[in-house]
Amino acid sequence: MYAKPSAIRSSVPKGNNSAASAIKSLKAIHQITGQYLVDKKNVQAADQRNTSGDVSDRDMEEAFSVLTEVKQLLASSAGYRMMAAAVVVPPKPIVEKSSDGAARPPPQEVIMGLFAQMSVVSAINLFKHWGIFDAIPIPIPITVTNNNGSGSEESELNGGISFADLAEKVNVEQSLLIRISKMLTSTAILGRSQDGLCLYHTPTSLFLVSTHPMSAMFSLLHTNIVSVSASLPSYFDTYGRREPVGVNHVPLTVHEKKPELKYFDLVCQDPKRMAEFMKAMSITHSSRVPTVGIYDMTLVLSEARAGGRETVWVDVGGGGGHSVKLFLREYGGHDGLKAHQCVVHDLDDVVQEGARRAGVQEEDDEMKGVRFLPLDFHCQSPVKGALIYYLRHIMRDYSDPVCSNILRNVARSLSPEARILISEQITPEEGPPTTSQPSSQQMYAAFKDFSMLSIGGKERSLDQWRSVAAEAGLEISRVYMDPKGTAHGVVELKLADTWSEEVSA
Ligand SMILES: C[S@@+](CC[C@H](N)C(=O)[O-])C[C@H]1O[C@@H](n2cnc3c(N)ncnc32)[C@H](O)[C@@H]1O
Structure with missing residues (x-):
């Protein structure tokens, strides 16, 4: 049973600062109007009125009058816009049974669906370019204390903006804005009010606001995958149908x-692009692509404690030092790895920026x-004498011969007890082809590999790691997989018995 609208009317708050309570009233009214519509449908279908939970026409009239009252109240406190937000239900695909009995959409749906997804990406890209995600007001969380003082409740004002204002x-024609927004409201990336007049942020679209690192990652992927995709046929026509080397x-x-x-070099030439790249990289340290918690740090920590080495940990291509920071946070402290025992190597511009940020922004010191030192890993070797040479998300940017060359340069700094750690995806060997449901895990691994193709890189399986290591005079000593079950792992390499400076030359 639903509360009577008259009861709700009496609980509608009167003050401007009671938006959250008013929203509660509005929700209750929405339940009534929702039930009313269900009842109406039932009546039309089978004349089944007067079942429990029915809403009478009079109740409904009153509900609308309360609704107007609450809306007026909320409009005056800017909270109305929250409740006007529509609940967007993504369309259900038409589903057929395949010969093995599993459900799957018909082929034409699958193919059209791919272009629909692609159009979502295009619409996001255009909206980012026009600054739409930044222009939609961001929801403001508010805390409401209960009247009886028994506690407080978190509520949100959904921000939002009318299409006209937006x-x-x-500076975009309103009709064009509405057309393109449908690609994003129909997929629940943005929210639209029930009256169709306003646009709202959703948890997903908040990641596309320009200050969020995911927004930078989107731009990076858009440039590297979508922009390049149209020229892939002519690229391979010109350079031959083989992997770039x-x-x-x-x-x-x-x-x-x-x-x-x-x-x-292309990225470094443009400071804006460079800054965006660095921002995007900061998001690659996530639960899906973890940094710490994979490699067994026992030996590293005992070396750090012993204090005999000037350098314990070298991050080769360590960017702004994100990984070192995470390792220091997790394994640092009095008894652990010290900042001065760590080196971050990267291109000159990058280490300068990393060093500046480490100096300027690290309030907690x-x-x-941490020493930020310039290095070109294609032709130079890192500092000598460290225990660990850590390469995270470096090898995937390059072809096999280039990877082996980088590893060889690192190996020249290695002592027999030192280790190279490659922290990357270890692509699972592909299972038997599925006739029914596509495997999302295999699809994600393939997507990551495909996305690296445009810059001449690739993701690798364990066999492929073994082979690039062997080319550099190295061998795999251990492999650590992410205990949380992602495809991310750490391949530990040491000098092969056969390694010598001559072999590596
Ligand atoms: C994909 S990012 C990975 C950054 C970092 N390791 C991480 O996991 O976040 C690749 C890094 O390699 C650096 N890099 C590219 N070419 C380099 C070179 N020739 N020598 C040294 N570093 C280079 C880039 O500046 C960038 O910081």
């Missing part, structure tokens, strides 16, 4: 008409003492 704010003349640099440049 069109003016971002060099550091330059990769699909992205060819697409951008700077084939002689390496991908990272956790990175103070």
Whole structure:
């Protein structure tokens, strides 16, 4: 049974600062109107009125009058916009049974669906370009204390903006804005009010606001995958139907008409692009792609405690020092790894920026003492004498011969007890092809590999790791998989018995 609208009317708050209570009233009214519609349908279908929970026409009239009252109240406190948010229900695909009895959409749906997904990506890209995600007000969490003082409740004002205001704010024709927004409201990436007049953020779209690192990651992937995709056929027509092997003349640099440049040189040339790249990288340290908690740090910690080595941990291509920071946080402290025992190597511009940020932004001093040193790993070797040479998300940017060359350069700094750690995806060997449901895990692994193709890189299976290591005079000593079951792992390498400076030359 639902509360009577008259009872709800008496609980509608009168003050401007009671938006959350008013929202509660509005929710209750929505339940009544929802039930009313169900009842009406039942009546039309089988004349089954007067079942329990029915809402009478009079109740309904009163509900609408309360609704108007609450809406007026909320409009005056800007809270109305929250409750006007629509609940978007994504369309259900038409489903057929395949020969093995499993449910799957018909082929034409599968193919059309791919373009529908692609159109979502295009719409997001355009909205990012127009600054739409930044222009939609962000929901503000508010805490409401109960009247009886028994506690408090978190509620949210959904922000939101009318299409008319938004069109003016971002200088886009309103009808065009509405058309494109449908790609995102129909997929629940943005929310739309029931009256269709307003646009709202959802938890997903908040990740696309320009200050969020995911927004930078979106742009990076859009450039590297979507922009390049149209020129892939001509790339392979020109360069041959084989994997790119060099550091330059990769699909992205060819697409951008700077084939002689390496991908990272292209990024470094443009400070805005560089900043966005660094921001995007900060999000690659996540539960899906963990950094700490995989490698057994026992030996590292005992070396750090013993204090005999000037350098224990070297992060090769360590960017702004994100990984070192995480390791110091997890394994640092009095008895653990010290900042001054760590080195971050990267390109000159990057380490300068990393060092500046470590100096300027680390209020808790956790990175103070970390040495940021320039290195070009294609032609130089890192500092000598460390126990660990850590390469996270480096190898995947390059072809097999380039990887082996980088590893060989690192190996030249290795003592027999030292180890190289490659922290990357260890692509699971593909299982038997499925005739029914596609495997999302295999699809994700394939997507990551495909996305690296544009810059001439690739993801690797354990066999492929073994082979690039062997080419560099190294061998796998241990493999650590993420205990949480992701495809991310750490491949530990040591000098092979056969390794010698001559072999590595
Ligand atoms: C994909 S990012 C990985 C960054 C970091 N290891 C992480 O996991 O977040 C690749 C890094 O390699 C660096 N890099 C690219 N070319 C390099 C080179 N020739 N020598 C040293 N570092 C390089 C880039 O600047 C960037 O920081």
